[in-house]
Amino acid sequence: ETIIKRVKKGQLDKDSIEMAGAILKKGGLVAFPTETVYGLGADALNEKAAEKIYAAKGRPSDNPLIVHITNLGALEKITKNVPEETKKIADAYWPGPLTMIFEKSEAVPYGTTGGLDTVAVRMPSDEVARALIDVGGGYIAAPSANTSGRPSPTMAEHVEEDLTGRIDMILDGGPVSIGLESTILDMTVTPPMILRPGAITKEMLEACIGEVTVDKAVIKPNQRPKAPGMKYRHYAPKADLSIVEGEMSKVISKINELAAEQVKAGHKVGIIGTEESVANYICGDVKSIGTREDESTIAVHLFAILREFDADQVDYIYSESFDTEGIGSAIMNRLLKAAGHHVITV
Ligand code: TXA
Ligand code: MG
Numbered sequence: 001e002t003i004i005k006r007v008k009k010g011q012l013d014k015d016s017i018e019m020a021g022a023i024l025k026k027g028g029l030v031a032f033p034t035e036t037v038y039g040l041g042a043d044a045l046n047e048k049a050a051e052k053i054y055a056a057k058g059r060p061s062d063n064p065l066i067v068h069i070t071n072l073g074a075l076e077k078i079t080k081n082v083p084e085e086t087k088k089i090a091d092a093y094w095p096g097p098l099t100m101i102f103e104k105s106e107a108v109p110y111g112t113t114g115g116l117d118t119v120a121v122r123m124p125s126d127e128v129a130r131a132l133i134d135v136g137g138g139y140i141a142a143p144s145a146n147t148s149g150r151p152s153p154t155m156a157e158h159v160e161e162d163l164t165g166r167i168d169m170i171l172d173g174g175p176v177s178i179g180l181e182s183t184i185l186d187m188t189v190t191p192p193m194i195l196r197p198g199a200i201t202k203e204m205l206e207a208c209i210g211e212v213t214v215d216k217a218v219i220k221p222n223q224r225p226k227a228p229g230m231k232y233r234h235y236a237p238k239a240d241l242s243i244v245e246g247e248m249s250k251v252i253s254k255i256n257e258l259a260a261e262q263v264k265a266g267h268k269v270g271i272i273g274t275e276e277s278v279a280n281y282i283c284g285d286v287k288s289i290g291t292r293e294d295e296s297t298i299a300v301h302l303f304a305i306l307r308e309f310d311a312d313q314v315d316y317i318y319s320e321s322f323d324t325e326g327i328g329s330a331i332m333n334r335l336l337k338a339a340g341h342h343v344i345t346v
Contacts (some may be wrong), residue, residue, distance in 0.1 A: 002046070002165055002167055002168065003168065003169040003176060003215050005170070005171055008173075009128070010090075010326065012127065012131055015170075017128070017171070019169070020135070024136035025176070028168040029049075030136075030168060031104035031169070032128055033176055034129045035096070035125050035126045036097045036124075036178045037178075037180070037181055038144065038153040038176065039144065040143055041141065042141050043137055043139065044140055044225075045078075045107055045109065053142075056167050057340045058149075058164060059148055063143075064115075064120060065114070066120070066121070067140070067141055072090060075102075076194060077139075078104065083190075085208075088209055091202050093204070095184060096316070098122065098182055098183050100121055101120045101180045101185070101187055101203070102121065103119075105117070105187060115197055119134050120184065122182055128171055128173040129210040131190070145158075150236075151235045152321050154300065154304050156170055157327045176300070177301060179300035179302060180199065181196065182200075183200040183205075184198070184227055186226065192212050193216045195215045195232060196218065197214070201327065217230060217231075235338040236339060237307075238310050239270065239314045240315065241316075242317070243343045245345050247343055251279060252280045253346075254346045255273075255318045258318055259318060261317075263283050267301075269315070270312065270316070270318075272288070272289050272319035273286055273287070273288055273294075274289060275288050275293075275294050283316075287305050289302060292322075296327060299331050302334060302335065328343070
């Protein structure tokens with residue numbers, strides 16, 4: 001039985017948070033909101049507890065977890081040889097949607113790091129997440145709270161869909177504000193390397209510490225990614241998803257042509273357009289993902305739209321392509337993975 005409790009931002013229900021904290025301390029599993037996506041939490045320093053996460057998600061055991069903390073003091077206990085630039089980055093972007101990788105200390109069990117000698121650490125800004133981490137012991141391992149392979153959850157309802165009956169509790173803090181997982185920055189190499197793009201961009205990190213590189217696997221298909229989790233088919237809808245890129249008017253006619261063909265063949269078609277374009281599509285289940293005027297609106301709806309198309313049981317999805325400036329690089333990274341890199345250029 002999974003307990004579900006609503007928690008309102010600004011007036012946290014202390015009893016629910018304390019109940020959740022007690023579950024974590026006893027080695028149980030609690031899903032909770034963060035500003036990026038919902039996480040599935042367990043005590044990071046309790047190997048048995050962390051291992052339960054893998055079973056609940058159906059996650060391969062070589063895929064390491066991120067340890068969530070609420071203050072810089074907590075970093076010392078779980079890491080070794082933290083490089084100097086870390087403080088600059090932490091001052092600028094923690095708490096926030098950024099994860100950094102360091103050498104791990106003995107305090108962190110291999111069950112949490114997937115057998116690696118490094119540990120990923122994040123300090124989230126979400127109020128519910130922070131309250132829970134503090135009452136839960138200060139070190140909470142949490143991957144995204146979805147079944148492995150499904151799009152990450154951006155609302156408590158998504159967590160319920162995937163994990164009800166498999167975990168002890170869900171804290172429902174409403175929809176998240178960012179919608180894509182944190183940027184992952186490997187601090188064990190010089191210069192530091194981005195292993196997964198997110199809301200904290202390369203430009204933002206470079207403004208703070210100078211040169212930062214990006215793992216090739218972030219943009220190109222068929223490269224072995226350095227973050228173990230990035231190699232799995234991820235974020236994938238059940239439908240066959242294609243991205244159509246090129247000049248906007250040509251993209252719209254191409255999508256209309258492809259959609260019409262599939263509809264004629266008796267298939268169910270979904271289309272991902274924007275506020276600016278949706279009125280131009282003539283058949284299929286057309287959804288607006290957000291506005292090109294503000295790409296954060298696109299980021300926040302991406303995973304929910306992929307889930308909606310799953311629920312509608314569409315066979316084919318055609319999506320417009322997006323700029324790779326700012327958070328756009330994270331949007332396209334997730335969209336390309338969801339599409340298995342199937343891109344049609346017009
Ligand atoms: O925004 C987020 O980061 C969310 C929220 C809940 O904090 N969490 C999240 O966790 O996205 P997860 O487990 O879905 O993704 C973690 C990624 C995986 O690709 C994993 O392989 C990588 O981080 N990772 C974790 N520890 C690592 C390590 N020591 N070295 C390299 N990659 C690591
Ligand atoms: Mg995940």
